[in-house]
Amino acid sequence: MSILTNKCIVLGVSGSIAAYKSPDIVRRLQDLGAEVRVILTQGGAKFITELSLQATSKNKVQNNLWDKEAELSMGHIELAKWADALLIAPASANTIAxxxxxxxCDLLSSVILASDCPTLIAPAMNQQMYTSNSVQDNLATLVQRGIQIIDPENGVQACGDIGEGRLAESDEIAKQVGLMFQSTKMSGKKVLITLGATIEAIDPVRYLSNHSSGKMGMALADACIEAGAQVTLILGDVSTSISKPSKQIFVTSAEQMYRSVMENINDQTIFIACAAVSDYSVKNPKNHKIKKSDKTLTIELVPTKDILKDVCQLPQKPICIGFAAETQNLLENANNKLKNKGCDAIILNDVSCTDLGFKSDENExxxxxxxxxxxxxxxxxxxLGRKIIEIISEKFL
Ligand SMILES: Cc1cc2nc3c(=O)[nH]c(=O)nc-3n(C[C@H](O)[C@H](O)[C@H](O)COP(=O)(O)O)c2cc1C
Known part of the structure; x- marks a missing residue:
């Protein structure tokens, strides 16, 4: 996993002569694993074509706040929400102002205002412009608001001047974006996460299971790894790619998951029970395939062990976070689960919505x-995985 894997970066390209370097910046961000979407200002479009940026980013370049099609779904808000980080490189004196x-006043400035994600800017301009009081005052204002400046370099400029104002190297810009995601919030912490669906055999070919894909658990694992934690995954049936570096233990049934959790729970700082564990298993699974007949078939089910509850009752219990996938009386059921299991927090998700939760890439x-x-x-x-891990770090670590 690279430092920008699964990260969505909006790159704003504004009207500096250095805009010709922007396709290379796209490439360097992609090398670190990022998906990049570009906003090209009118000034930027004087120096680099939309087509070059579309070809390198492999995404449609956005350049117009008044694009009727994009704004049907409030394109500028959508783009602001999509971004994990905003980068303006090169940032012209005008865009900085x-x-x-x-x-x-344009798509880029609107997206910046509509976003709450980290923002970096890489100024590029003539040295006289760069050292002017106006530009320096504007940069100081942006720093005060938490925007990170990627300092320009000193050297020979396009206009022939020598001084500070040359756009930082593409590698350096991409590295700075990557560094922003490196966190030490969980360094030295051990996190055990269960994820995916368990499978309870009825006979050698049939089973009871559920729709869990493991995607939410995997997103939490990614966020923990990013924050410097040592992650152990106990995986049931999942339909998602698996995060590295992490220790991975594959299990099938609820009973196997229970045993695996209990074998690995010692010295864990945090336990996140994200797996959709079957509440029941088949009392007497058959050794041979059950043959079709006209008679009603009754399968006797017995309750499985409660992994989260038992971990919460351990004498040296870790911080325990459970999930409640509910379809009705959402808050009431989730609060009951919090109390009955004795865990530190419950993450409630409504799995009655077909476009959210199970299997989906999105959640609420x-x-x-x-x-x-x-x-x-x-x-x-x-x-959401990143936000949840931030909340857990702030509340419990
Ligand atoms: C040939 C030329 C080169 C320019 N180079 C720069 C530059 O490197 N940095 C800068 O801040 N402005 C530069 N400008 C001025 C900007 O392009 C101008 O302020 C423009 O309005 C910026 O628009 P934008 O910020 O919306 O992209 C240059 C203008 C021209 C004509």
């Missing part, structure tokens, strides 16, 4: 603990 003034959850409940609006599971 727009941001400092809080303008929403409520993080509930003894003191508060925090609603995390509909977003990709990757982004």
């Amino acid at each position: 727009n941001l400092a003034a809080g303008k929403a 959850v409520v993080f509930i603990d003894q003191k508060s409940s925090i609603k995390l609006a509909k977003n990709s599971k990757q982004k």
Whole structure:
């Protein structure tokens, strides 16, 4: 896994002569694993074509706030929500001034205003422009607002001047974006995550299971790895690619998952029970395939062991986070689960919506603990995973 794997980066390209380097910046971000979408300002389009940026980013380049088709679904808001980070490279003096003034005069400045994700800008301009009081004051304002500046380099400029203002190298820009995602919030912490669906055999060819894909658990694993944690995954049946580096243990039934959790729970800092574990298993699974007949077939089910509850009752229990996949009385059921299991927090998701939750790449959850409940609006599971891990770090570590 590279440092920008699964990261969505919006690259704003504005009207500096250095815009010709922007396809290379796209490439360097992709080398680190990012998916890139480009916003090209009118000024930027004087120096680089939309086609070059479309070909390198493999995404349609956005350049118009007044695009009727894109704005049908509020394109500028959608783009702001899609982004994990915003990068403007090169950032012209004009675009920097727009941001400092809080303008929403074009697509790029509107997306920046509509976004709450980290923003980096790489200024590029003539050395006299760069050292001017106006540009320096504007940059200072942006730094105060938490925007990160990727300093330009000193050297010979396109106009022949020598001084500070040359766009930083593409590699350096991509590296700075990557570094922003490196966190040490969970370094030295061990996290055990169960994910996916368990499978309970009826006979050698048939089984009871559920629709869990393991995607939410995998997104949480990615977020823990990014935050520096040592992750162990106990995987049931999953239909998603598996995060590395992590220790992976594959299991089938609820009983196997229970045993595996208990064998690995010692010295874990956090336990996240994200797997959809069957509440029942078949009492006497048959050794041979059950033959079809006209008679009613009754399968006797027995309750499985409660993994989360038993972990919560361990004398040296880790921080325990459970999931509640509910279809009705959502908050009531989730709060009951929090109390009955004795865990530190429950993440509630409504699995009655067909476009969210199970199998979907998106989710909408409520993080509930003894003191508060925090609603995390509909977003990709990757982004929700990061938000959940941030909340867990802040509340419990
Ligand atoms: C040939 C030429 C080169 C330019 N180079 C730069 C530059 O490197 N940096 C800069 O801030 N502005 C530069 N400008 C001015 C910007 O292109 C101009 O301010 C434009 O309005 C910026 O628009 P934007 O910020 O919306 O992209 C240059 C203009 C021209 C004509």
